[in-house]
Amino acid sequence: MKILKFKIDKHNTVPNMVEMPKDADVIHVDVIGEDIFLWAEVNPENEKETREYWIYDTGVEIPNDPDFFYFGTCKRKSLITDEWFVHHVYEKVKGRE
Numbered sequence: 001m002k003i004l005k006f007k008i009d010k011h012n013t014v015p016n017m018v019e020m021p022k023d024a025d026v027i028h029v030d031v032i033g034e035d036i037f038l039w040a041e042v043n044p045e046n047e048k049e050t051r052e053y054w055i056y057d058t059g060v061e062i063p064n065d066p067d068f069f070y071f072g073t074c075k076r077k078s079l080i081t082d083e084w085f086v087h088h089v090y091e092k093v094k095g096r097e
Contacts, residue, residue, distance in 0.1 A: 025040060
């Protein structure tokens with residue numbers, strides 16, 4: 001097992017399709033610089049699967065979709081404007097209850 005990080009960066013209207021080892025356990029979301037990352041416990045020898053993550057900014061409409069599961073929240077400061085942004089990360093998993 002290892003902990004690896006995976007970049008996600010598309011906001012509000014576009015999914016982040018992330019390839020990671022099957023059965024990865026995503027444990028954290030945070031920001032480095034202006035980039036948002038997920039950290040996951042993985043077995044790097046497992047075959048790969050693609051998982052779908054969505055980032056929604058505070059105040060943006062989120063889907064009323066039973067396949068969307070909240071994962072976590074992070075904040076980042078714009079390096080250009082010094083403005084703070086708060087992002088909420090969801091994973092879309094079809095058929096999970």
